[in-house]
Amino acid sequence: MLDTKTVREVIIRRVSEALRTWEAQQADHDVPSPSGIHSCFRQQWAKATKQEVTNPDQLAWIKNMEQGKLVEPFWSDIFRLGGFTVADLNERLTIAGGPMTGVGDRMITDETGEIEIPFLLELKNLGPFSYYELMKHGLKNATPYYYYQVQAYMEMYNIPFAVVFAGQAEASSITWWWRVREKKQSGPNATEWPPAFLVEVVERAPADFAWAQQRAVDVRWYIDNVTAMAKVPRDFDPAQPKYKTPDGRNKQSPCNYCPIRDGCMKAGEQL
Numbered sequence: 001m002l003d004t005k006t007v008r009e010v011i012i013r014r015v016s017e018a019l020r021t022w023e024a025q026q027a028d029h030d031v032p033s034p035s036g037i038h039s040c041f042r043q044q045w046a047k048a049t050k051q052e053v054t055n056p057d058q059l060a061w062i063k064n065m066e067q068g069k070l071v072e073p074f075w076s077d078i079f080r081l082g083g084f085t086v087a088d089l090n091e092r093l094t095i096a097g098g099p100m101t102g103v104g105d106r107m108i109t110d111e112t113g114e115i116e117i118p119f120l121l122e123l124k125n126l127g128p129f130s131y132y133e134l135m136k137h138g139l140k141n142a143t144p145y146y147y148y149q150v151q152a153y154m155e156m157y158n159i160p161f162a163v164v165f166a167g168q169a170e171a172s173s174i175t176w177w178w179r180v181r182e183k184k185q186s187g188p189n190a191t192e193w194p195p196a197f198l199v200e201v202v203e204r205a206p207a208d209f210a211w212a213q214q215r216a217v218d219v220r221w222y223i224d225n226v227t228a229m230a231k232v233p234r235d236f237d238p239a240q241p242k243y244k245t246p247d248g249r250n251k252q253s254p255c256n257y258c259p260i261r262d263g264c265m266k267a268g269e270q271l
């Protein structure tokens with residue numbers, strides 16, 4: 001007869017292993033990709049060339065990666081209730097003849113005519129830090145990887161604008177952070193509760209897409225032609241815990257949670 005302690009241990013072990021298996025399956029996704037093109041150049045190369053992972057993601061992050069997709073059907077239902085026609089997008093397409101392929105979340109038409117042309121809806125599910133960054137600094141400065149992703153999709157679907165709609169991944173922590181910090185910084189007329197969701201309408205910017213497309217071509221070239229990590233350009237210094245954003249803010253460096261941080265540090269940069 002199994003005791004409860006053994007059952008508990010079996011479940012923890014098997015679910016932990018299954019999470020790692022699921023993560024490894026996702027790692028086969030295409031590189032370069034619209035959602036990853038703004039990531040560190042060397043990190044993209046390392047993912048495609050399967051460099052050794054010495055700084056693995058935390059187990060708890062693995063579910064978070066999928067959480068956004070899991071809530072998409074809910075938001076589709078809400079948009080339908082709001083009077084929009086919502087088309088799921090399933091077919092992966094090549095982006096403007098380049099090395100990236102992609103598929104957007106939803107294409108929306110407004111039968112009432114209030115919004116006259118179809119638009120792409122990209123659904124995001126954000127934790128407290130990303131949520132408030134997006135609210136205060138806008139998509140391009142707060143989450144540039146989403147910005148370049150939607151630029152690639154607008155090019156792919158040949159549409160003039162996209163809507164990024166961000167829900168709260170976890171309402172309690174977002175409310176808590178509002179009460180302890182953001183509300184005070186929002187001035188005397190701040191509302192009692194944080195905004196229930198965020199909406200940013202992003203215009204198509206051909207020059208920004210051209211940057212992403214050229215970077216994709218370059219990433220592909222390094223994947224196919226370069227084997228020594230030191231010869232692959234990197235966007236950060238792994239010895240520095242922080243970096244400055246283009247709009248002048250100090251942010252945690254992505255090196256802190258980069259899967260190949262040790263290898264990158266050791267290799268240095270010899271271009």
Ligand code: SF4
Pocket residue numbers: 040041042043234235236237238254255258259260261264265
């Ligand atoms: S450690 Fe930093 S610089 Fe090196 S690949 Fe990772 S993100 Fe890029």
